[in-house]
Amino acid sequence: MASQITGFGPYLDGSYDASLQVQLNAYERTTAHLSARRAASDAMRTPEDVRARQEALRAYADGVLDASSADRPAPTAIVTGTVERPTFVLTKLVLETGPTQRVTANLYLPRDTTERTGAVLFLCGHADAGKAAARYQAFCARLASNGLVVMAIDSIGQGERKSYLDAAGREEVPANVVEHSHAGVQCWWTGDTIARYFVDDARRAIDYLCTRPEVDPARIGVAGNSGGSTQATWLMLIEPRIAAAALGCFITSRQSYQRSGGAQDAEQILPGGALIGIDHEDFLIAMAPRPVLVMSANSDFFPVEGAHETVERARRAYEILGKPESLGHVRADHPHGLMPELAKAGAEFLVRHLGNEPTAAIDSSEPVPIPEAELLCTASGRLRVDYPDTPHVFELNQQRLLTLRTARSSSPAQWLTDQVHRQRRTPSELFPRWSPAENHRLGDVEVRSHRAMWWSEIDVLNAGVLVEPADRPTAALEIACFATGSAELADRTDWLTERVAGGVAVLALDVRGTGALTPHEINPFPLDENYGTLYKLMTDLIWLGDSLAAARVFDILRAVELIAQHRAKDLGDCPIRLFGAGPGAFLGYLAAAIEPRIQRIELESPPLDPTTVVDTRMHGPQSNWQHVIPGMAVHCGLEDLLPLFNGRDLHIPQPAGADLAPTRRPNDLEVYSD
Structure with missing residues (x-):
């Protein structure tokens, strides 16, 4: 008679392999929704069909991603310095995007431009240096050298916008990737995605570009790489002012990436997005017939086969609208990253569609990076240190919770x-x-x-x-x-x-x-x-x-x-x-x-309290994300x-x-x- 009671042996005592069931459950349900949406996309025949899909996408995105308040005044900017280069002048800015809300940005202004020109908002991928990362600098400088105004902003948790700092200004939560998920979990508890705050920063940057005398507001494009392309795709769903987009090292297909086993940051997750079948082709469909260039690395962890399929499927919308040539796809033989080959292709594309001289020869020389310290917009290199009253996602989400709670309708139990x-x-x-x-x-x-x-x-x-x-x-x-x-x-x-x-x-x-x-x-x-x-x-x-x-x-x-x-x-x-x-x-x-x-x-x-998580800046332990039921802090x-x-x-x-x-x-x- 045994004295110790133990659990099951491997494979439920050899009777069943349950190790894949959660994965297969999620994959099969996702595939069902994506397949239904694909069938509907395949049935598009007329411009009205395309516009109906675009309207449905925008309606969903308005509910999930729109963090803006109506009728906000245009952002103002504090100029903190300039950097002179032979073909452009870089102005260092602190954008004031709302009451005490601020975003650090570098504005590249081409020299010798006497008339309004197009502009590009550049959104950074997961680089610790943010806008100062060498490859991102090079891309922006190349565009400015060819006559476009460029604004590169520091994304949340990157560059000068690290949110979790101790009294000495040191990081308490590692920058970008980890910070995005640390704050993103708190947003899930309120039923939101942290992406709404990335999108709001980007839209306010566009608002600012529209006020610049050098910029033609009808020719504002967006570009990004990796996580920056993620932000750009969300913007494409919701922002009609974008005239063109260049997307590096992100576009694939949801099924291709899901089956790779790779995880993603919180800002790359749209709650309920699969229920309306949102796939990467929809980002491109939302832009049609406006020009889009997809830039893929053949050895990326974002599967290139998914990118190829997505572009070909989205091309139908462009064909229906009479602009098949407005959707392009370039590929390069290298791993993940905005390498020179893709950067040059992206620059040529944006200059052709947004510049004053679209047929002029492109200056493709490789820019010399500017030292990171010279690009800082704050004295300390930390927005939170120089402007301690600036709210970050933690504070904004806390306020969001209070606002949403006042509007809840259903009973907590129901x-x-x-x-x-x-x-x-x-x-x-x-x-x-x-x-x-x-x-x-x-x-x-x-x-x-x-x-x-x-x-x-x-x-x-x-x-x-x-x-x-x-x-x-x-x-x-x-x-x-x-x-x-x-x-x-x-x-x-x-x-x-x-x-x-x-x-x-x-x-x-x-x-x-x-x-x-x-x-x-x-x-x-x-x-x-x-x-x-x-x-x-x-x-x-x-x-x-x-x-x-x-x-x-x-x-x-x-x-x-x-x-x-x-x-x-x-x-x-x-x-x-x-x-x-x-x-x-x-x-x-x-x-x-x-x-x-x-x-x-x-x-x-004691059970985990969702409200306490939202109200605790340094919440933890890390594995508490397993408890998330999106919206619970609001409703229950x-x-x-x-x-x-x-x-x-x-x-x-x-x-x-x-x-x-x-x-x-x-x-x-x-x-x-x-």
Whole structure:
């Protein structure tokens, strides 16, 4: 008789490979939406069909990306210095884009221009130096040397716009990639994408360019590389003033990139975008018939085959509108990056479409980079240091939360129920499979265990280990939501012994992506850290208007169904309880709130509070993004759910350092008690 109870062996004891199920669920659902949208695109025949798609894209983008306030005055600029070059003058600016809001920018003005000319807004990829990165400088300088006005702005978290600094001006959150996701998680909790703030910066830069006497407002283009091209594509969905676009090292297809296993930053994720089938071809369709050049690197991690397919598919819209020549695609044999070959092609394209002399010979000489220090627009090189009253995404998102909360309409319980249940595809039965009983002794208690698996959705198995007292009556059945699922049983022997000695049967539950259902790793990052497999799959679900956390709460509700059925067979009419630890505390709290059959809820630690995440500048730990249910901080705070526990026992430990004394709520509701 074994003395230790463990979880499953590999592949659910050799009976099923569940390591791909979360991935396949997200991929297949995404493919279904993309395929439906492609079929609709293939059916476009007339200019009216193209315009209808453009209007639908703009309507979606207006809701997701538009962070602007109507009728704002044009931005003003503080000039902090100039840099003289033979073919252009670079002016260093601090754009004042709103009340106390500021963006650092370099404005390249071509020499010897006596009439208005076209302009280009350059948006930076993930370079620490932002606008001062050598390749980005070279691109801007090449355009200015050929007669175009160019404005390069520092994107959020790059160049002089690092947001998370200590008192000495040192970075507390690593720049750009990590910062974008650190702040982006907080935006997801409010139901937003951080991309709205990138887009607003870009639109305000266009507003400023329109005021410059050197610029023809009808000839303003946009260019970017990598993450800068991401920003440019969002701008293309929403901004009708863009006359041309050059996009480096980003355009592919959603399916091609999704299946590569690569993760993306928070600003590259559009919540619910897959539901209307948004694909990369739509960025190009949104621009038709305005000129667009896609610039691809053949050895990029953004698959070039996806770019080729996307351009060819989008070309139909240009053909329908009578401008097939306005969509171009150039490729170069190098890895990811705005290398000279692509940069020259992009410059020639923009000069041809925006310049005063489109047929003139292009100066393609390679510009000499300007030292980064000479391009700084602030004395310290840190906007946050020189202008401490400037709000960054953290502060803007906090204000956004307050604004959205005043307008919420649905009840918190109904909102949460909808988030958990919508898009789920349940089978006609759970179809549980129970292993033969195994006998154990825990201390002086004889127990039996069963391993089980059942279908939560038609393509998602759940699993668990049921441990029952064999030598005494069962008084209750408890769902245990451990941090690592049933794999944690071996470390929970004392806890388990105490439970079964008290007559409590325990189901150690594996919700999707945990325990015996841990996913197969699909990229080189650690499984549950930023940009790892679970992060990537979670963002795939956000694209679908879903979330990993909501799906896991659904899994807990399905376990209640399983228990109800099993109880009727073997356990009599004993009450259902829930225990939550680590992430399971948050998931369990939400599940119990909307499942009244759970009569007692005990959490080992306080559940994550979305409002606290939004209000905490240095939130963490990193893996808390797994809990995100977009919009929850607006629509359903933890405190909003407390009335749902009336008449039931809820036990939550007091948070460390909290001043709130343990209290007992009415109707045996116990909150913050040890």
